[in-house]
Amino acid sequence: xxxMNFHLRLWKQKSASDQGKFIEIxxxxxxxxxxxxEMLDIVNNRLTKEGxxxxxxxxxxxxxxxxxxxxxxxxxxxxxxxxxxxxxYMRKFTNGQTITVEPFRAGAFPIVKDLVVNRSAYDRIxxxxxxxxxxxxxxxxxxxxxxxxxxxxxxMDAAACIGCGACAAACPNSSAMLFVGAKVTHLxxxxxxxxxxxxxxxxxxxxxxxxxxxNCSNYYACEAVCPxxxxxxxxxxxxxxxxxxxxxxxxxxxx
Amino acid sequence: MILDAKIPEGPLEKKWTSxxxxxxxxSPANKRKFKVIVVGTGLAGSSASATLAELGxxxxxxCFHDSPRRAHSIAAQGGINAAKNYQNDGDSIWxxxxxxxxxxxxxxxxxxxxxxxxxxxxxxxxCVSQGVPFAREYGGQxxxxxxxxxxxxxxxxxxxQTGQQLLLGAYSALSAQIGLGRVTMRExxxxxxxxxxxxxxxxxxxxxxxxxxxxxxAADTVLLCTGGYSNVYYLSTNARGSxxxxxxxxxxxxxAFANPCYTQIHPTCIPVAGDYQSKLTxxxxxxRNDGRVWVPKKKGDTRLPQxxxxxxxxxxxxxxxxxxxxxxxxxxASRSAxxxxxxxxxxxxxxxxxxxxxxxxxxxxxxxxIRERYGNLFEMYGNITGESAYERPMRIYPAVHYTMGxxxxxxxxxxxxxxxxxxxxxxxxxxxANRLGASALMQGLSDGYFVIxxxxxxxxSTQFGKKVSTDMPEFKKTEEEVRARVEKLLAVKxxxxxxxxxRELGLIIWNECGMARxxxxxxxxxxxxxxxxxxxxxxxxxxGTGTELNQSLERAGRVADFLEFGELMxxxxxxxxxxxxxxxxxxxxxxxxxxLRHDDKFAEVYAWMFQGEGNDxxxxxxxxxxxxxxxxxxxxx
Numbered sequence: 015x016x017x018m019n020f021h022l023r024l025w026k027q028k029s030a031s032d033q034g035k036f037i038e039i040x041x042x043x044x045x046x047x048x049x050x051x052e053m054l055d056i057v058n059n060r061l062t063k064e065g066x067x068x069x070x071x072x073x074x075x076x077x078x079x080x081x082x083x084x085x086x087x088x089x090x091x092x093x094x095x096x097x098x099x100x101x102x103y104m105r106k107f108t109n110g111q112t113i114t115v116e117p118f119r120a121g122a123f124p125i126v127k128d129l130v131v132n133r134s135a136y137d138r139i140x141x142x143x144x145x146x147x148x149x150x151x152x153x154x155x156x157x158x159x160x161x162x163x164x165x166x167x168x169x170m171d172a173a174a175c176i177g178c179g180a181c182a183a184a185c186p187n188s189s190a191m192l193f194v195g196a197k198v199t200h201l202x203x204x205x206x207x208x209x210x211x212x213x214x215x216x217x218x219x220x221x222x223x224x225x226x227x228x229n230c231s232n233y234y235a236c237e238a239v240c241p242x243x244x245x246x247x248x249x250x251x252x253x254x255x256x257x258x259x260x261x262x263x264x265x266x267x268x269x
Numbered sequence: 270m271i272l273d274a275k276i277p278e279g280p281l282e283k284k285w286t287s288x289x290x291x292x293x294x295x296s297p298a299n300k301r302k303f304k305v306i307v308v309g310t311g312l313a314g315s316s317a318s319a320t321l322a323e324l325g326x327x328x329x330x331x332c333f334h335d336s337p338r339r340a341h342s343i344a345a346q347g348g349i350n351a352a353k354n355y356q357n358d359g360d361s362i363w364x365x366x367x368x369x370x371x372x373x374x375x376x377x378x379x380x381x382x383x384x385x386x387x388x389x390x391x392x393x394x395x396c397v398s399q400g401v402p403f404a405r406e407y408g409g410q411x412x413x414x415x416x417x418x419x420x421x422x423x424x425x426x427x428x429x430q431t432g433q434q435l436l437l438g439a440y441s442a443l444s445a446q447i448g449l450g451r452v453t454m455r456e457x458x459x460x461x462x463x464x465x466x467x468x469x470x471x472x473x474x475x476x477x478x479x480x481x482x483x484x485x486x487a488a489d490t491v492l493l494c495t496g497g498y499s500n501v502y503y504l505s506t507n508a509r510g511s512x513x514x515x516x517x518x519x520x521x522x523x524x525a526f527a528n529p530c531y532t533q534i535h536p537t538c539i540p541v542a543g544d545y546q547s548k549l550t551x552x553x554x555x556x557r558n559d560g561r562v563w564v565p566k567k568k569g570d571t572r573l574p575q576x577x578x579x580x581x582x583x584x585x586x587x588x589x590x591x592x593x594x595x596x597x598x599x600x601x602a603s604r605s606a607x608x609x610x611x612x613x614x615x616x617x618x619x620x621x622x623x624x625x626x627x628x629x630x631x632x633x634x635x636x637x638x639i640r641e642r643y644g645n646l647f648e649m650y651g652n653i654t655g656e657s658a659y660e661r662p663m664r665i666y667p668a669v670h671y672t673m674g675x676x677x678x679x680x681x682x683x684x685x686x687x688x689x690x691x692x693x694x695x696x697x698x699x700x701x702a703n704r705l706g707a708s709a710l711m712q713g714l715s716d717g718y719f720v721i722x723x724x725x726x727x728x729x730s731t732q733f734g735k736k737v738s739t740d741m742p743e744f745k746k747t748e749e750e751v752r753a754r755v756e757k758l759l760a761v762k763x764x765x766x767x768x769x770x771x772r773e774l775g776l777i778i779w780n781e782c783g784m785a786r787x788x789x790x791x792x793x794x795x796x797x798x799x800x801x802x803x804x805x806x807x808x809x810x811x812x813g814t815g816t817e818l819n820q821s822l823e824r825a826g827r828v829a830d831f832l833e834f835g836e837l838m839x840x841x842x843x844x845x846x847x848x849x850x851x852x853x854x855x856x857x858x859x860x861x862x863x864x865l866r867h868d869d870k871f872a873e874v875y876a877w878m879f880q881g882e883g884n885d886x887x888x889x890x891x892x893x894x895x896x897x898x899x900x901x902x903x904x905x906x
Contacts, residue, residue, distance in 0.1 A: 029817075045543055047542050047543060048545045052546065052547050055768065058766075059768055062810050063764060067812045067813050070818055073509060074341070074509055075339075075343065079344050080339045082508075096648075127817065127818040130818065141445070141447050145441035146399050150319070150323060151395075153397065154394065156390075156397040156411055157355060160408065161409050162405070163407045166404070166409075167402075170434070176433075200402070201400050204402070206397070206399070
């Protein structure tokens with residue numbers, strides 16, 4: 015198996031209140047078939063053997079679905095190609111290349127340590143309305159409501175969001191509207207989601223703003239980096255849902 | 270000690286109904302007074318937390334992830350079984366029950382499995398109502414596909430991301446309850462011990478992974494929903510963080526660990542490529558609906574797959590198991606793959622691989638249909654291997670995927686420690702010696718949404734007026750023990766990274782307690798694990814401190830527990846002198862290499878009790894009584 019060498023610039027930062035800096039590492043004899051995170055494992059184990067502290071980074075499933083890993087590789091949140099950082103492979107880089115690795119940069123995602131940031135703002139947005147209220151036990155038979163395939167498919171495409179935060183990290187405004195739009199679209203398209211449709215959009219947008227995320231100004235950077243392939247159309251849907259919700263409040267409609 | 274499974278009286282079909290009719294209820298006013306701790310936020314933990322909070326209990330939920338949406342249930346690809354019979358192909362609750370019992374090689378409890386089949390339909394109803402976007406037909410009806418070990422199509426799916434969509438459904442229900450203030454959610458919190466008061470589980474000790482703070486939490490009952498232990502093998506399809514710590518700590522406090530040697534090796538994973546590898550990636554079983562498994566007939570055939578003519582290919586699953594073909598159950602498909610590779614007919618680097626070929630399906634259905642069904646899996650495969658499965662067959666090999674063993678529980682999902690309930694993969698109860706595809710999701714959600722809300726009252730109704738608080742000496746003492754252990758790890762100050770010990774442990778267990786097990790191998794493994802454990806405590810390197818995010822420290826604690834658990838697994842495998850399901854003892858096989866059970870001796874659950882550091886564990890048996898099914902030799906021919 016062939017190996018490669020890289021010049022790494024890795025971000026080290028003890029905590030949110032500390033000043034961070036890049037450390038430079040010559041990563042030699044990296045197997046060309048390994049993944050980006052496996053390369054970082056190798057580097058960290060070498061640092062550990064030298065008695066130095068490894069670089070903290072988050073990861074879990076390492077197959078692109080859990081959304082735990084998050085980092086900026088050469089300026090791109092979640093790195094080159096489609097998929098999360100764990101789906102980046104070293105064969106996509108050239109031998110001897112300089113690779114810069116930084117944490118997500120967004121005010122609503124404070125740094126925890128090194129490459130790890132706190133993305134709990136996304137959970138708080140979901141808690142404010144990203145659900146269908148359905149207490150266990152009372153559900154009608156699953157076949158009772160027909161959902162045409164194109165509608166189910168479109169809902170699924172939006173529901174594929176992995177909640178990693180790359181969209182907000184890529185956006186010059188740190189907007190979370192791709193994330194919020196994905197959930198509002200997923201639930202808003204389904205017949206089961208109609209009951210809370212207007213309230214959902216208003217409430218999630220309000221929380222999004224309180225958490226310090228900005229608004230969309232059509233850069234489409236979010237769509238370009240989204241590991242789950244969520245399309246920016248969901249932002250148009252979010253805008254429509256939000257306006258509909260606000261209007262119904264303005265005119266005093268029942269829901 | 271006698272293990273009482275508390276199985277309700279009456280015919281199999283009536284047991285769950287009669288249980289519910291007679292179960293102890295907790296009134297709405299009293300539910301508010303009881304506090305429940307839930308550890309883990311996979312399918313079982315999220316669904317239980319949400320449902321118990323809806324019912325009015327005070328719920329405090331813990332996960333070591335940074336968000337409850339990340340647990341490894343999310344990575345399940347293929348689907349979830351339910352006996353809906355929407356396809357009109359002859360399915361029924363009885364058939365799902367029978368397929369699951371038979372799939373588990375007659376080593377699971379009848380009553381539990383029947384209940385699972387019974388509530389399977391409710392799960393689908395619940396999920397659809399939450400907005401889970403299951404695959405549908407053009408007319409809007411739900412669609413199904415087939416999974417291994419079944420001759421009907423009863424598997425519901427959402428592309429290749431069924432686990433993700435089900436978990437996000439449960440997460441959304443949990444989020445709603447957190448938003449309403451009915452669940453207190455504690456992320457980044459790893460359970461490091463269980464607190465017992467008068468022999469009852471009344472709390473836990475956790476370490477905050479960001480600040481290092483160690484704290485105690487009290488409740489009226491504790492639910493462990495902490496998943497399986499596949500990562501004892503180091504390389505598995507599990508997430509990097511999945512671990513045995515919560516269940517192992519509970520075991521050391523008195524919970525019996527049942528059937529630890531029952532592990533599932535999944536037949537279709539991307540083969541191991543090198544020693545740098547950190548995990549293995551599964552390719553869903555659903556691919557075997559349309560993919561055909563083959564190897565060259567000739568040994569050491571190095572031709573490209575497209576250059577090997579049809580008559581020189583061995584479609585060995587179709588040949589050996591004509592009635593189930595490529596959809597033979599996982600244990601059988603895995604063992605067959607190992608056999609042909611051991612014969613020298615494996616393909617790819619090192620000869621450890623077989624082909625999963627889609628060319629016939631693409632010719633029959635067109636590439637567009639195949640892309641629609643499996644697009645994300647093909648993309649994942651291409652990303653990892655650099656090859657396109659549209660153009661040439663996938664190379665696959667078995668890998669560790671799921672663990673059927675777990676903490677022993679009775680029909681109410683309570684362990685041998687009163688007040689400690691165990692749900693989902695963390696318990697041992699429903700899959701016997703082998704789990705059929707698409708039934709892990711079913712069990713996690715069944716336990717969380719429909720079983721525990723009904724069975725919890727059996728325990729809680731005995732606990733009025735027995736409130737505990739974290740000021741009690743039992744809490745202080747356990748907290749001190751946890752603190753001492755963390756400090757002991759940090760004090761080793763060796764030079765060997767945690768990963769190296771983990772990888773070495775994984776190799777020992779994989780070689781001797783993997784797809785084929787023997788007496789001599791298992792004895793050697795036990796000695797090797799002990800020696801490795803000793804070295805670990807002398808040589809492990811953990812840089813940094815205990816009062817910050819320290820990933821080496823987290824991993825070291827988990828690997829230290831795996832190093833103890835691995836030994837128990839091998840002891841169990843050594844004691845079970847038969848082959849059944851995923852447990853294949855080479856001494857016990859039929860003339861044509863199939864698993865040979867010994868029902869006269871081993872139709873039993875093996876539950877192990879901890880007897881103190883350095884002492885051999887004690888074996889307690891639960892007899893498996895089969896009243897409704899006849900114990901048959903499993904045949905998929």
